[in-house]
Amino acid sequence: MFEKALQLDSKLFSKEKRIRAKRPSEYWLVFLKKQALTQQKEGYSWAMLLFLIPILVFIFIIYSIFSDGSNGNTDYGNWFLGLFVFFIFISVVVLFLHAGRKRAFVAPNAFDHLAKFIVKIKGDTFKNLIGISLDLSPIENEANSMDLKLLGLKETRQTKFKPYQLERYQANLRLKDDSFCTASLYQISLKTTTTKRRSSGKTKTKSKHKHKFYYILSLKLKASDYQIIEPQEIIGHKGQYEVSHRKENGFLMVKIKFKEKLLALPTKITAKQKKKASIFTEMMEYLFKNKIVVPKSNKPKTF
CATH class of the missing domain: 1.20.58 (Methane Monooxygenase Hydroxylase; Chain G, domain 1)
Incomplete structure (x- = not known):
């Protein structure tokens, strides 16, 4: 059904390592399986x-x-x-x-969260279409460099930092009830290089990497169909998620964020990850089960 588009997109993606398109949910599941959920190569070893x-x-x-x-x-x-x-x-x-070489630092586990979320929510998407921007290019690129001040880091003679940031993906979904949902992932990779002088007089330089992943779920809901608890009450939910919201032009704009820190990235989906639900599904359930977001009485449940 979409073999030709898949072939053309795959050819372009293999060269550019990024894509932005609107396709059916089934298409994206096949594309992710072929391009992002397979074992990632680390280059020269x-x-x-x-x-x-x-x-x-x-x-x-x-x-x-x-x-x-x-x-x-x-x-x-x-x-x-x-x-x-x-x-x-x-x-x-x-x-x-x-x-x-430029290090890609692509995490298949992170893309597994997106694929599982698509499986969970695809029945509620308008016309079964999802717009996705996907980026598997090397994060260690000057175009992705960050200002050290944003991370609150200061260099010394012995320690140097090189931070990079990249939006790995953003999935935009319009739902059947005219709500809008965005699932996105931002990655920050920090390269730390330390130089030490030994007692013998020789110097030793060592580099290591740290990674932060920010999973963000954003909802745009009609204020006439949903209600949300007050900001001070949200602060009372001291869970693993950061929740914020505002009202804008008759809509409730809700954002929930989860941060994950990793010192090493697996090159393939781990056995533990295979048993997990999508982090985006868990964040969605957190909002509704804790009644942070509540459908009004005359509103049929979409989520």
Whole structure:
């Protein structure tokens, strides 16, 4: 039904690593499964060097045997020496590419939350259409750089910071009751580089990454159909979510946020994540079960 669009979008996405389109919910589930829910590649790995080590050792041993001083074996020794130098060169290139590559830091678990939410809410979407912007491009890009002041960080001679931010996705849904729902994910990645001088006088530089994910669910509800508790009462709900709201042109604008901190990102959906419900579904249920948002008596329930 949508094979041609899927083929064209996939071809463009494989090149750009981002897409913005309005498609049926079933389409997005197939697209996410192929592009975002699969195991993410980390690019060049130290495992490549581990593979080269025994080869280098073998070549060195052979070179030692054939260059033990016998003149007849000089040509063989030179040949193996050249091969040894070649592999050393390849190792240096791999190290250089590994150190200089842009890190994507894509989290399949985060996209699993979006896919599960689509499954949960697709029956309530208007004409079964969802507008989604999706970005799996490397977050370590100068265009995504953040100001350190926004994070309250200060650098020292020994410690340097490099923060990046990126909106990984935003899904816009119009519901059958004329309500609007937006599910979005913002990612912040912080690279911390520390330099220490040892007692021997040598310096050691070490880098590590921290990640923050902000899952945000925004609702635009008709004030004539829904009511919401007062701001001071929302403060009383000291749960894991941050809730805020305002009234605007006859609508209730409700926002609920969840923050997740990670030191390492799995490259595939974890077994624990597979058993979880979508964080967006849980936030939606939190709003209604705690009666933060309440449908009026003459309003049929949509959520």
